[in-house]
Amino acid sequence: MKGCGEVVYFISVWLIFSLASFSSGFNPIDNYLIDCGSSSNTSVADRIFLSDNAASNFLSTPLDVLAQTTYKSIISSSDSPLYQTARIFTKTSTYTFPIRQHVRHWIRLYFSAFVYENYNMSTASFSVFTENHVLLDDFSTSSTISVKEFSVSVTSDDLVIMFIPSVDSFAFLNAIEVVSVPDDLITDNAVLTADTFENFKGMLNQTLETVVRVNMGGPMVSFEDDALSRTWIPDQSFLVDADIIKNFSNIEAVRYGSNGWDFAPATVYGTARTLSSRSDYNSNYFTANLTWIFDVDQGFHYLVRFHFCDILSKSLNTLYFNVYIDSFEVLPNLDLSTMRGNSLGLPGYEDYVTVLTVSNKLRVSIGPSTLPGVDPNAILNGLEIMKIKHVRSTPNSDSNKGVRLAAICVSIGGFLVVILVVVFFSFICKKWKRLVTKGDSNKTSCAAPNYGIRIPFLLIQEATNHFDESLIIGAGGFGMVYKGVLKDGTKVAIKRNKPGSQQGLIEFRTEVEMLSQFHHRHLVSLIGYCQEENEMILLYEYVENGTLSSHLCGSGRSMLSWKQRLEICIGAARGLHYLHTGPVRAVIHRDVKSTNILLDENLIAKVADFGLSKTGPDLSQVGYVSTAVKGSFGYLDPEYFRKQRLTLKSDVYSFGVVLLEVLCGRAAVDSTLPTEKIGLAGWAMTWHKTGKLEQIIDPAVAGEIKPDSLRKFGETAEKCLAEVGAKRPSMGEVLWNLECALELQEAMENDTIPNVQIDDLPKPVDKNSESSISIFE
Template identity: 40%
Template sequence: MKYRTCLLLFSVLLITLLIITATAQEEAPPPMIPPKAPSYIVSCGATEEETGDDGRSWQPDDKYLNYTGEKPKAAVAAYQDPNLGSAVPFMSARIFEAPGGYKFTVPTDARVMIRFYFYASTYGDLDAANSYFALTVNGFQLLSNFSASIATRALTQAYIMKEFSLLPSPSGVLGVLFTPSADYKGAFAFVNGVEVIPMADIFDDSPPLLGLGDQTVDLTTYGLQSMYRLNVGGEVIPPANDSAGLRRTWYNDFPYIFGGTDGRTVYKKDVHYPSEYVPESIAPRSVYTTSRSMSEDPAVNRKFNLTWVFQVDANFTYMVRLHFCDGEMTRANQRPFSIYLNNQTAQHTADVIAWTGGKGIPIYKDYAVYHSDKNGDDLWLALHPNEESHPEFVDAILNGVEVFKLNSVSKRSFAARNPELSAMMSRHEEDVRKKSFGYSGGANAHVIGAIAGGVTGLAAVVVVSAVVLHKKRRTVGTTRSGSSSNWLPLYGNSHTSSKSTGSRKSTNSSHLSTIAQGLCRHFSLQEIKHATRNFDEAKVIGVGGFGKVYKGVIDGTVEVAIKRSNPQSEQGVNEFQTEIEMLSKLRHKHLVSLIGFCDEDDEMALVYDYMANGTLREHLYKGNNPPLPWKQRLEICIGAARGLHYLHTGAQYTIIHRDVKTTNILLDGKWVAKVSDFGLSKTGPNLNNQAHVSTVVKGSFGYLDPEYFRRQQLTEKSDVYSFGVVLFEVLCARPALNPSLSKEQVSLADWAMQCQRNGKLEEIVDPLLKGDINQECLKKFADTAEKCLADAGIYRPSMGDVLWNLEFALQLQENPKAAVVEQKGEEIGGGDGGGRRRELSTVDEEVSVLMGDDTDESEIFSQIVNPKGR
């Protein structure tokens, strides 16, 4: 009875509690949702609303203009760079030949994110090369004496985008003012697009200022310029996938990793997002699902830091925001580590689990550091395991990183110098200026837009001369490159996409024809269709990144290979133009010959000499062809090395191929190797081992130079690395990447190097070559390939050194007794291969070109290097 009474009372109590709870829920007021503040997406100079490739509507700027005197004029770009990706907002611009700008209504209590887009082209009779201006917004000086033309030329970007987070405006008005520079006659300002986005105050902390005791930086009193925004260990997060409607882009961190170890990446789906430490406005969920930690070897981790390097402007304070989410550890002190900024301790003991109290909970930490001239141009971030507390794992972890420049306190300014042109580009322009003084290049005005847009490859160098000759203007003094605010590699991907625009015929055809005129034959589309029987699929002999390759016949009897562009291809107008201009000016026995091109009715096609024996890869493992004997493989490698050596040293400018692989080494009817496919090539005058081209990474996985991938700094040693992979591919007859193999064997370069170091290389040599290779020849060949794959470019040989050693390996194969011939002092090196080796290689190239394609270069070279050949 008592039990039933208690049960009844408990039921009544429970029902009463539920009723009270429900009533409270019904009567509770709905959560306050702040009204959505107005955002502005403005296409400057546009006459009507336009839709960009991202689907957003860009409004014309007329109703936001603010000026005195004559209305600033609208203009249309003379040329659409194919790397823009979208015509909106770049093809229209607002020109300010006197001070003027815009006014936007904004909330009085919210920060504003503002972005400016600049595409340096020709606008009517105004060339962006003459544009120098200052930009101020609500008393903040964002830019001073800024030249979008210098920035895009120096950084090989199609456009420049600047992003700032500014303090709330008490007046509710955001005033934007462009002021042409008074230091340059005829200077003007221009802008293509403006975005204004009210934002939650994600900068309300007071991070410690390193090196100054307990001093902190009150972020609520500063404006910030976005410098870097990286999704560490993960893929690019596009604007559409960003959080809080801010449309930020989060780039992969790999190009900024410094040193010999890049650790390991981890993906963890189980993330408690948003967390009490991270609202959605801080970063999107994807940032916290991927991370980079150190290697699985504690001994290695003790010796190295996990390090990133960022190029910045000196004499500014930077706020570095680090994002963490540990999805592997479960307890404190399992993975503590230290954080260093510019060799100063930012956090002695960082323990993500101790901070958050649990697994998979996101958190972020802010640190401020002043970057003086003494630090140079590089801001260093390093993580190192902290073993003082005897942790369970010797490791460190990071999920995301953002770097912001704070305005200078005294001047409320972010302004820094324009970036420098590279040393090789400066020397080239100076040479052109000296040789061509007095020449008027007015006829080339339509070409200038291409260089202003940052066209990559040889096209950039060719058109630079048009810019210099056309303008005859005063040289801009830029004393150093400390302006990574202009460099902005975090936005580089969108700037230099290789996708062509859908309207390539209207925007590029006449431009391309002008440059290519007189360099090679211009075929009509009808001729191309006739040669390929209207692109008959039965004529297809290959497919590449550019499109399908057809076998055809021109002029009745001449067999040719015709490469037709695929509109969906990642390679487009830029690669098409580069290939024409490269191969039209280069003639060498070991470079494929370009006969002509077609650019008509939205069709792009390239016509080459027909290579009867196809690609080298087809004769190694991708085809039904009989296996090549070792000596023939070696001769093919020597031929390809000669072609690359000529590109690096024998042409007017150093040319870096950038896509060396076995499918780009073609074989003619006599089995002569010819290097092909110059669509990704880069060039510059007098490039040496100490100079480089800063460029977005392009190439083929499995062959990519890891140093180039990390640093985005291209040298001819990047080709040497790729060629080292080719050498092992020839020796082992397997792909550069084979995902079906075990983890340690997937990459041929890694696996071959491991076998070479362990003395087991013969175990992975093509079984069909067993007994066919002389041991001394194999040793010389393998040593050469190994040195090509050195992690740092300075330790790799030049192509001249590689060529010499391959020739010597051939001598060893043909005459083993030649192993004693003059080896003293002739070991392969990591320099330019100077002295006798470089001299002999250069002579060989000159003889090859002078004697014509029928010359037996092996005989010529053997007479030079083999004493018995005389």
């Protein structure tokens, strides 16, 4: 029964604990405590938080906004002084802490959402970054009081913590701690995965966010009673079936020996939840599991730390039980006395990493062993659950070797985020580009090395003025495209995935992988990418003149001459031909259309958007890739649509539609027109077959096109649009024919006749086609 007995129990716990407190302890080498917004130092138990004035040398911010609440009744915890003041950040601001010990550090951020003048802190939205780590992303809180605790591995001499307000918002902070922790608190080789029981690789480099820290069967343990200033909360609110659970206390039985105090205090190890008390040992009733359920985020791995201490048994080898994480039995037939060196009362912990979560609930259970002759009991003293912020879906994957890149430096004079890595990278890219394009403009460059680079989200925010809507230059299935400027003045196009987009992670990775392999004058260059939390962003070279589509139709269209149009088609064909004859395997673009052909300041065509691209077939085995139909309506290969067989000729069909757009100056699909005219391909080919193609030419160039050039161009488009893929030309043949059309145009403009008939020109063999191609590149 609850009541006086429970009160006596808790009082006895605290009395015993007060006698044992700090018999051992930890003195951190780095220990920064700041009460943000306060004009004087603040004492919290035996800890002193520096005032904003005293800590001003750590902070760089463009504007000092110090806030104070007058509504004291909202503050109820023992930390109340810390929540009465705050610092508000209207722009990007940084704390820089000198680090003397390169170990893990606690970073604790305190928040209290009160209202100060025009700042309602419950409406604030912001992100927090530090060296190679994303702590909070688009964070907001409506809670009166909250603490976000992170465990971060620090490897540099300065720890920079950056606060970035979201667009049209601000950031705030009531207090901050940066404190070093013992070397052995988080180890690498002792952590096992819950499904495979293999060592989890790379734990030392992971950023951990505390989800919950629970004292099983005991009272709340505040930070002043923990050697590492942690807070442990009671477990009642997480229990599934409290009726079968007993709480047990025997703090006198805890024996730390020479170490162990730092793992958890005696109040945690000396109290526990069990299935039964010792007097219940002979009962067969207690056969159900003890279960706790915790709220988590989907799509992450979690470090689960079980704290055990056998304060229950009277002798060795008498207590066996099972431990579960969700449906995984992680510790079967556990005997604490043998795990702790054939001794009772020795505290310790066991670490496990969960599989990637698919639910927003995490279940932890302990239950009786099925071994014969074993009493049906189980015990758990404490539990910690920590979210692993940046782990990949396969713990042993090589992808864990890549740590999130963040090139953040802070200048002496104030906050200046200097993207040295981006500047260096841009310089190298430009040098490479000059080398591969030097000489004849018609020469194709070879493939460049892998030059894709991770770029921190905060730098992208700066480049786009926090994604200012006035900088939007395009939109598509993936998301919005913004014009941005990097610190070195480099213009970039920034494509940001939108929530709920039909194109997601697979398309994002495909784009990065494809463009990291290629460099060609007629393919748009990838500058870098960002994948932090829910953000998927791609940065490309900025192509000044936008899409080919915008120049052909619509109110803002330009007056491209026929020769310019031919040269643009030739450039795009060169880019696609390069993909189809790649140095390793052919690549099928799968979304060729006029909006994916960009024009630079010199109207040089560049093929873009490789999110749907597929590595092409091994033509020595089979000529197609079986895959789901994807692409854009109006450009889709009908054979691919019917058979779900993607081939190189699928790109050829789509390019044939682009040729008709160039000729007719209209979109591939226009639902405002009569039914027979909606689809450009079918409508134009009807005119071509009747020999009247000249009647549907774009009026802007109708008087320029020479008959032979039109004939060759029309024939090329018709061949591209053949119903059967095998009858279509290769991209090499398309390129050859377009060059013929340009030469015919120029020859007739100059009143000359080519020395050699174009149709008689030799055609070198294309390794990826049964037909022949030109190598005029």
